[in-house]
Amino acid sequence: MNIFITGAGGFIGGSIAAGLARDGHKVRGLIRRAEQRADLERLGIEPVVGSLHDTALLTTEARAADAVINAASSDHRGAVETLIAALEGSNKPLLHTSGSSIVGDACGGDSATDKIYTEDTLPEPTADKAPRVAIDNLVLDAAKRGVRSAVLCNTLIYGHGAVPDTASVQLPRLERQARKSGIVRHVGHGLNIWSNVHIDDVVDAYRRALDKTPAGTFYFIESGEAQFRDMTAAMAKALDLRGPEDWPLEKAIEE
Numbered sequence: 001m002n003i004f005i006t007g008a009g010g011f012i013g014g015s016i017a018a019g020l021a022r023d024g025h026k027v028r029g030l031i032r033r034a035e036q037r038a039d040l041e042r043l044g045i046e047p048v049v050g051s052l053h054d055t056a057l058l059t060t061e062a063r064a065a066d067a068v069i070n071a072a073s074s075d076h077r078g079a080v081e082t083l084i085a086a087l088e089g090s091n092k093p094l095l096h097t098s099g100s101s102i103v104g105d106a107c108g109g110d111s112a113t114d115k116i117y118t119e120d121t122l123p124e125p126t127a128d129k130a131p132r133v134a135i136d137n138l139v140l141d142a143a144k145r146g147v148r149s150a151v152l153c154n155t156l157i158y159g160h161g162a163v164p165d166t167a168s169v170q171l172p173r174l175e176r177q178a179r180k181s182g183i184v185r186h187v188g189h190g191l192n193i194w195s196n197v198h199i200d201d202v203v204d205a206y207r208r209a210l211d212k213t214p215a216g217t218f219y220f221i222e223s224g225e226a227q228f229r230d231m232t233a234a235m236a237k238a239l240d241l242r243g244p245e246d247w248p249l250e251k252a253i254e255e
Contacts, residue, residue: 001210004065006030006052006079007072008045012097012154012202014163016071018043019203020210028061030072039164052079062086067093067210074098077135084138089146093210096139098153100195100220102129108249109188109228119218136218143216150213152205155222159199168199175235177255184236184243187252190229195222 003020007013008029017029021044029045030052031037040047050057052072058079062068063086070083074097087094102125103117117123125133142149157168178184205221213219232244 001066002026002028002064003067003069003210004028004030004048004061005045005069005071006058007070007097008040008047009033009036009163009166010071011161011163011166011168011199012157013069013071014040014043014045014166015161015199016069016203016206017045018162019200019207021045023207028065030057030061036163043162052076055082058082059086063090065092067095069095069097069206069210071097074132075135077131077138080135080138084142084145084147084149087142087147091146091148091215093213094139094142094147094149095206095209095213096136096149096151098132098136098151100153100155100222102133102136102153104129107188107192109186109190109192112191112193112227117220119220122218140216140218148213148215150209150216151218152209153218153220154202155195155197155220157197157199157202161199170194171231171235174232175239178235178239178241178243182241183245184232184239184241185245185247185252186228186232187247188249189246190232190244191227193225193227195220195225197221197223 003025005013005017008017009031017027021027027045028048030048034049037047062083136151139149139151156170236243
């Protein structure tokens with residue numbers, strides 16, 4: 001299969017692209033920085049230098065591909081509109097990457113809710129996440145336009161990415177702070193609970209969705225859950241550093 005992936009220079013997109021290339025697919029990956037060319041080529045990925053703002057490039061790549069994966073941004077509406085227009089009527093797969101903060105609350109780490117969200121029980125989005133959810137819905141509605149579209153909503157991802165110098169967001173930020181200060185901290189009391197998933201399982205989910213997903217389907221990608229205070233306790237033990245300690249939200253924002 002010929003697959004076009006945006007965000008191939010990043011943690012998620014690069015890992016998906018590398019996994020599919022290992023499977024024997026021909027993978028073309030969009031990158032912003034030309035200096036990443038060699039890294040992608042070593043992974044068997046054909047680099048395409050450009051940006052999500054380049055409508056002509058996205059259209060050409062999408063139409064030439066058998067399937068498209070958007071892993072560059074969950075919030076770039078223009079790119080998604082371009083990809084849907086290019087694929088309209090083709091019945092080709094379009095996998096769009098979202099993130100589970102769309103169901104997050106603003107507890108600041110000071111509480112845990114017993115509310116569990118599933119694909120069929122999504123709440124109305126908060127104001128800051130409404131634009132992202134609107135893009136998710138745009139992708140799902142593309143099923144009515146002849147696109148085999150799906151939204152893959154990843155939870156907290158851990159593990160090592162395929163592309164050098166790439167990492168997930170949440171835990172690496174806390175690790176950098178810990179190494180800098182010598183103290184492992186979590187925001188607030190660390191009572192907030194997040195679902196989580198290993199990057200290798202993320203790659204496998206996209207692999208399966210390319211092959212099997214019905215059009216217009218939304219998926220949470222997760223395989224476990226943990227409170228942040230449990231994660232930072234494990235981090236303190238692994239790094240042999242003091243902690244974990246509570247970190248006031250205001251101080252965390254400042255850092």
